[in-house]
Amino acid sequence: MKRIPLFLGLLAMLAAACGGGAGSDRVVLQNKGSDTLVNVAQAWAEKYKEVNPNLAVAVTGGGSGTGISALINGTVDIANASRKLKAKELEQAKANGVEPKEFIVGYDALAVFLHPSNPIETLTIAQLADIYGENGTAENWDALGIDFEGCKSGEIIRVSRQNNSGTYVYFKDAVLGKTGEYKLGSRDMHGSKDVVDLVAKTPCAIGYSGLAYATHEVKMAAIAMEAGSPPVMPSVESASDGSYPIARPLLMYTAGEPTGAVKEYLDWILSDEGQRLIVEKGYAPVRALQN
């Protein structure tokens, strides 16, 4: 039986490898949630290794809803969310003995993307509601007085997000109002990047996603609150000074008042060093930073 010693040797190596990991006193924080925040959260986790080598932060995406339900179920230390906790979720959390504590870690402008061949420069909130809303009547671009070469059929191809995404919920609240509903039949993409990719390849399309996902292959519309008010382009500046109409806070939730490693990590995220990283990733900081 020559094979047995080899097999045992492999087992021993495996055991040694596992033992080595468990033996040190490293703390691992679980951080999960919003796909909008996932890139920033990863950048924070990477950089924080230099600040505190004994703390590892494991970051996963999946959407705001996923992070919040994980927090309610007690499987994460920090939940990332691009929308506020719903009343129902707060109830569930309290029923599970969890008291969610909210931290605003940055701001995000929700950009409206169009194909580069689309001549539209500005859109009002009312026009967006007319396109996306249940009671909206704009099915074709000529309803907005637009007729362009690239989109021969003239049909507006609405690109949206899957119905549990924080971006989906925030856009609905901001554009269609709390009681508004989306018109069914939009193409519901499973990620911000997919929205941008689809709009880039589809002349008739319109879509929305975090500003950080903008590429050179799509164009962004300036958004005006009402027909008369000045349209504002989405940018880090217009998101942080509040002039851009559809900008939202990016949030982190902890179960109860954070202590120890979680508190240190959150304090660092809110420090100038942490906030500079969020700007690098295309989001707006919570306050003006000194350079």
Add this chain to the structure above:
Amino acid sequence: MNAPPTHSHDPPEGENLDQLNLAWYVDKVVQWLVFFGGISAIIFIIGIFVFIASQGLGYAVKELDLGEFFFSPLWRPTSEANPTYGALALIAGTASVAGFAMLIAVPFSLGAAIFIAEFATGRTREILKVLVELLAAIPSVVWGFIGLSIMNPLIINTFDVPIGLNILNAGLILGLMAAPIMTTIAEDALKAVPDGYREAAEAMGATRWQVVWRVVLPAGKNGLVAAVLLGVGRAFGETMAVLMATGHSVHIPTSVFDSVRALTATIAAELGETPVGSDHYKVLFTLGIFLFLVTFLINLTADLVVRGKRRNA
């Protein structure tokens, strides 16, 4: 099986090992392993059904408005004011994509199977078989990626339609995905037709096509039907590719250029972010039960058809 296995590659070193005893233990262990392997499929299938049913069946029977579920196209599970759980558009989406996929896959895969089994010889045949199996090995997310980034612009430009993520796109992809399985099973069915049939037909002066059309196809009919049904089951259950290529749009289709949404894709996209135990969660499990029953029925039919063939043969 009392004879000790011969250890030609690994002879015992000098000492008088009780070979019979060792072989006996090995035999017992292997018997148990094989037995467990054999019944594991049954354990898993029952386990899965019990799990899905425990999560969704009670709700589906007692609380869910089944009339709305089957006949309303309004799928608004996360609406806070007025959630509606109409799955009609999702069912229509799955059915239309699977149906279109079969229109593509059935002629192609039956044609391929007939060519491989009856006409191709030697090297051509071996290369074809390997290529068909290779086609089956492409991961579905890769197919979805092809649909999203290659087929979408292609369909927009070729057919002058506003968006290329639609039944045509997903159906083509799904057809290509189902074709290898159907080809392989159909080819096996044709190979199972005894050569005596062909020889008899040829002896009577039939051409090769006459042999295939009049003799081999009728004799292998049951196996071919089973191949098609398994392909339908594959098309029904596929998730990732349809999630990416259909456009994922809640909409009852009126043409092949319409975007739709499939049952599987809806579960995949929404289950991960749904609070466990909520109505939305249970409705998604109800969709799962529905899918399970449909694919179960399709596979059962395929199985019965094949058994029918065996009984007749």
